[in-house]
Amino acid sequence: MMAREKVDEITLHLNSIHELFTVPQPDPFVENVHFMPAIEIIKSKCELPGFLKHTRTRVTIFLPAPHIEPNLEQKTHEAIHRYCTFQIWQTNNSVAILKQDALRALIIGILFLAGGLFLLNNVNVLPAFLSTFLSDGFNVAFWVILWRPVDFFLFDLSAFWREGRVYKQIMRAEFVIRPEEQQREHAGITIPGVS
Template identity: 75%
Template sequence: MRENVDEITLRLNSIQDLFSVPQPDPFVETVRFVPAIDIVKSRCELPGPWRKRRTRIVIYLPARHIEADLARKTRAAIQRYCTFQIWQNRNSAVVLKQDALRALIIGILFMASGLFLLGNVNALPTVLATFLSDGFNVAFWVILWRPVDFFLFDLSAFWREGRVYKQIMKAEVVLRPEEQPASHADAALPETS
């Protein structure tokens, strides 16, 4: 039976390359433009049938950089990183949720006052009454757009990102010695499996 694992392979010059921002050289074939953990995250964000039940992060390092307890230390570092990202993600969601709720309350108050005013436009000429009514409708939807957008679309993005970091936290971390000497680039592009 075939194992249902999404394997993400990284080739790094040192374990610090997992989190450090590289100085990319586009003239090198194995160039990396982002920290290697961002590559892991982007692979874990794949939707639908491409997502597997488990994730394995295989990191190839030069043999001289592999020490006895490095896999455990790497897993602990990934745990700390993901815990911080989840905390930061939650804080951002809370702040945006408060802003959206505030905008929703302002929108409801605007709607209530607008409905009260529109109930008394019968005394105005038809053109002016239509102008005020249509203008109010447009203004109302513009004011409510941000809270509606947040609750329908943005909030789910925060939930999805939290799930991705939880998946990375559960990932198996495997360190292997690089068979060939790594080039002078920061790290190789991820291999797909």
């Protein structure tokens, strides 16, 4: 017997399909108010631990019936694809720039340490205290310079990779659009603050 494919459900209640990417002037007195574009809500849901382990994601969007037009699901999927493609490109571009800066800082740090050690080992006229002081100072300065590349390769890089995976997951998601009056017929997880 084959196991059923698990589907992660995200349910959104929007006043217009354009609220996927933009938000009208938010009014907290309105019951169905939105404070951020719906795509950010989808992204935050996909960032939850364990969410990417599942095979499929389905986003069900409930709209007022007059706002539903022919081929809206296809148009929405194409718009999501364009948006995520740009976000992935932007993420990759940021990684390339930061990697270049980190490598430059790494090279400067190594040259700084090598130059400092060379000078200290070849100057014998300095008192022991001053020699130790300068040696320790060079070590501290080296690690300060080295902190940026270490921080980038150990922490920042994984965060950028995770963000890229989230956008790819959104691109693969199934988008279903339903009239608002049908919301009781379709079960799903409603994002807090959305409905």
